[in-house]
Amino acid sequence: MATAPAHVPVFHIRQKVTFAVNRYRVMAAGPDGSEGELLAFAQQKRFKLKEEVTFYADDSRTRALFSFKARNVLDVSSGIDVLDADGRPIGYFKKEFAKSLLRSTWTLAAGGSEARGQERSQLIAVVRRVWKVLPWVGDLPGPFPFHFDFVDTGSGQPVLSSQKRAGLRDRYVVTVPDERLDFRVAAALGVALDALQSR
Template identity: 60%
Template sequence: MTTSSGSPQPAPMVVPRFFVRQRITVMVNRYEIRAADPDGSEGPLMALAEQKRMKLKEEVIFYADESKTRPVFSFKARQRLDVHAEHDVYDEYGSVLGTFSKQFGASLLRSTWNLSAPGLQAVGRERRPVIAILRRIWDLIPYVGDIWVPFVFHFDFVDTATGQPVLTSERKKAIRDRYVVTVPDPRVDFRLAASMAVALDALQSR
């Protein structure tokens, strides 16, 4: 969709920059989505995500706050336990905001994802192919790869039609996974961007 001037129609909710921080508990993975303050520091909580483990269909629900009384968006796999399943992102009323999926073949050497939104098709890859290969070697080491990943890796998503950047996720060194997410393309709704950013951590080993 475009405006009368011919420029792309912006998404309903646009957030150019935010942070994702992982929390780990016994039965669920939790992720804090925080706004970026003008000085670049972490701001207020925008959403709290929960990924329940051992579900046949992968699903992550994002809540408005710590009370978890109001789910505001979510993503869910269409297929059961499928490494290249399509995942739909829903708003709080059940309308689809966009989709994403992992390219299984390409991801054997370098993790690659498809991302789509109204008027947009994008592809995202690990930024550094050498780090991607080293991560895979590390994961083959018995026990060690499941305990600690020493590599800091990033993802860059570009418009498949123009090659222009639409989303980046940069992992920062921390005890728990922490990411800085930048969204230069206003066609990417914040809820879709936050879902994709969480999936890059929660589903990366799938």
Template identity: 60%
Template sequence: MSSTALLGIERFLVLQRVAMMVNRYEVRAVAPDGSPGALLALAQQKRVAFKEEVTFYADEDRRTPAFSFKARSRMDLGATYDVRDAEGTPVGLFRKDFGKSLLRSTWHLEAAGVRATGRERNANVALARRAWELLPFVNDLPSPFRFHFDFVDESGQLVLSSQRLRSLRDRYEVTVPGGRLDGRVAAAMCVALDALQSR
């Protein structure tokens, strides 16, 4: 599998697999019947580790780094995350808009030729999800809410959409219309939407 497998891609899946003390995200192609297809990238992270840095690999054995994202600072609620290719060259960035996210999660992302703002599609679901997160003992339970994010550029054109599918664990269908946005940035952003959502 090539480390550039996500370049120009228009649709893929992000699947979270949870094991003891480990969060694993699989980025997969979409098979003709809509089911998960070939592995495009894989990220695995200890659940007790800092979530401010995630490396994606091009292989199941996690021997070949493909790309990564990392926060510029760890304790900043509105931190900027740089997305870098396997050689460490920046290919994009994203950051959470902390003020606007108090009621409805909002993110900004940039990559070659693209500047976009993304937010939770449904304001009512955003408020219900916040109420759920305030309940005790729900941190390790799957969220019952199917929240979706849409990212649009300055002209209002959709550049990235992430929709949570119906399943026990977190599964997302990701659409990149026209392949305008670098698929590595799209995949990093969508994993961050899951891994960093409570930040």
């Protein structure tokens, strides 16, 4: 694949955790909904003060396609820019911490429109928070599937949804009904919903 596609209506994200890095494979959905061709490969270095993730054409990491980068150190609420391969901004998102005390809330801006996303289930949101304070759990993510729905703040129309699938490894199905939303922005947000959720 020479460049990232403009719009992908459904894609998968699969995470692999190692000690030093988190790796993400972003794959197209096949005709039957299963994981298909690789669209992008991302790697997040752990323990960094300033969040930055680059997406590559494949796991050889020889050709960068796009990236996202936090504006400030240790503060994803200040905003995260999505950048094209040449470093030009193509979108932006941030976590709304004041609105995320009981249910995580994010704002997304791209292509001249703005959307807000929340965890669909209030119950699962609360259970996840209780899980994180249990002393024997530590940083384990927990076996909780959770779902984010983003809607256009002007029209109320659905823009993007991310569904975490149940299982030991983090896997997501991302649906993008809004054709205006650039795949690069959608993929960056999809990875961020996993990589930065605890920030």
